[in-house]
Amino acid sequence: MPRILFLAPLALFAIVAAYLAVGLTRDARILPSALIDKPAPQFDLKALKDGDPGFSTADLKGDVILVNIFASWCVPCRAEHPLLMRLAQDKTIKIYGLNWKDRKKDAIAWLNELGDPYDLIGHDLSGRAGIEWGVYGVPETYLIDRDGRIRYKKVGPMVEETLTNEILPLIQELTQ
Amino acid sequence: MTVRFAPVFFLLGAILMLGAGPAWAVEPDERLADAVLEARARVLSKDIRCLVCQNQSIDDSSASLARDLRLLLRERLVEGDSDEQIFDFLVARYGDFILLKPPMKASTYALWFGPPAIFVLALIALIFFFRRRPAPESAIPAPLDGDERARLAALLDDDPQSTPAPPTRTANHKGERP
Numbered sequence: 001m002p003r004i005l006f007l008a009p010l011a012l013f014a015i016v017a018a019y020l021a022v023g024l025t026r027d028a029r030i031l032p033s034a035l036i037d038k039p040a041p042q043f044d045l046k047a048l049k050d051g052d053p054g055f056s057t058a059d060l061k062g063d064v065i066l067v068n069i070f071a072s073w074c075v076p077c078r079a080e081h082p083l084l085m086r087l088a089q090d091k092t093i094k095i096y097g098l099n100w101k102d103r104k105k106d107a108i109a110w111l112n113e114l115g116d117p118y119d120l121i122g123h124d125l126s127g128r129a130g131i132e133w134g135v136y137g138v139p140e141t142y143l144i145d146r147d148g149r150i151r152y153k154k155v156g157p158m159v160e161e162t163l164t165n166e167i168l169p170l171i172q173e174l175t176q
Numbered sequence: 177m178t179v180r181f182a183p184v185f186f187l188l189g190a191i192l193m194l195g196a197g198p199a200w201a202v203e204p205d206e207r208l209a210d211a212v213l214e215a216r217a218r219v220l221s222k223d224i225r226c227l228v229c230q231n232q233s234i235d236d237s238s239a240s241l242a243r244d245l246r247l248l249l250r251e252r253l254v255e256g257d258s259d260e261q262i263f264d265f266l267v268a269r270y271g272d273f274i275l276l277k278p279p280m281k282a283s284t285y286a287l288w289f290g291p292p293a294i295f296v297l298a299l300i301a302l303i304f305f306f307r308r309r310p311a312p313e314s315a316i317p318a319p320l321d322g323d324e325r326a327r328l329a330a331l332l333d334d335d336p337q338s339t340p341a342p343p344t345r346t347a348n349h350k351g352e353r354p
Contacts, residue, residue, distance in 0.1 A: 032271060034268060034272075128248070132269065134269040
C-alpha cells in the first residue's frame with residue numbers, strides 16, 4: 001500500500017472539520033427566504049387605524065418599497081424602530097408595515113409612543129397574511145422592486161450595519 | 177390487609193398510566209369533525225416543521241405559528257387539497273426547510289447518498305486493508321537452531337530418566353532475548 005494512504009484519515013478529518021467549522025458560522029435560526037425574486041404574495045389586509053386605506057398586494061407595484069413586519073409585543077422591533085424612523089424622515093423609500101398578530105389598540109399605542117414611520121399599515125391579527133409572506137417571527141423586513149418582486153429579506157431586527165451594508169445599497173440599485 | 181391488596185393497587189396504577197400517554201399540542205377546538213380528515217391532518221402535520229422551534233413538528237409544538245399552520249392545513253384539507261398540494265403551498269412560502277423529511281433532488285443528493293456512500297467506501301477500504309496487509313516480520317518466529325532443537329527434543333522425550341540435553345543457552349545469551 002502506498003505510504004501516502006496513511007494520511008487519508010487525517011485528510012478526511014480535515015474535510016469534516018472544515019465542513020463543521022463553516023456550519024458553526026451560520027445561524028441555523030435564520031432561514032433563506034423561499035420568496036426571493038418571486039412576486040410578492042397575495043394578501044389583502046384592513047388598515048390598522050380605522051379610516052386609513054388597507055394594505056394589499058396591489059399596493060406593491062410601481063415603486064421600490066420596504067415592507068416591515070412588526071408587533072407591539074416584539075422587543076427586537078422596538079430596537080430597530082429608530083432606524084425605520086430615520087429612513088422615514090430621510091424619505092429614502094416608502095415604508096409599509098404589516099402589524100402581525102397584534103391587538104389594534106396595543107399597536108396604535110406603540111406607534112404613538114415611538115413614532116409612526118409607516119406610509120401604510122395592514123393589520124394581520126390572525127397571522128394569515130404573515131404565512132403568505134413566509135413569516136415565522138417578528139421583525140422581518142423585505143425590499144420589493146418596481147415590478148412587485150421580493151428582492152431582499154432580513155429575518156430579525158435591522159441594525160446600523162444591515163442598513164448601510166445591505167438595504168441602502170440595494171435601494172439605490174433598485175431605484176436606478 | 178392492605179398488604180394483600182398491594183399487587184392489585186400496583187396493577188391498577190400501571191393500567192391507569194398506560195392510558196395517560198403524552199400531552200398533545202393539538203387543541204380540541206382545532207380538530208375537525210370528520211375523523212378521516214382529522215387523521216390525515218395529524219399524519220401530515222407530523223412531517224411539517226415548526227419554524228419557531230425548528231426541531232419539533234407542528235403536531236408537537238405549542239408555538240402560535242404551529243397552531244396557525246395546523247388550522248391552515250385543516251382548512252385546506254376541508255377544501256379538498258391533496259397532500260401534495262398542501263406541501264407545495266408550504267414549501268412555496270417557507271422553503272424545503274418546513275419539511276421534516278428533506279425532498280430528494282439534485283441539491284440534497286449529498287444528504288441522501290452521502291452516508292451510504294461513505295459506508296460502502298469504508299467497507300471497501302476495510303476489505304482491501306485486511307486482504308493486502310502482509311504479516312509483519314516480527315510475528316514470524318525465527319527457526320530453531322541446532323541446540324534449541326536438541327533441547328526441545330529432550331524436553332519432549334517421553335522417558336523421564338533420559339538425560340536432558342545440557343542447557344546451552346547460558347550466560348552469554350541471557351538478557352538478549354527479546
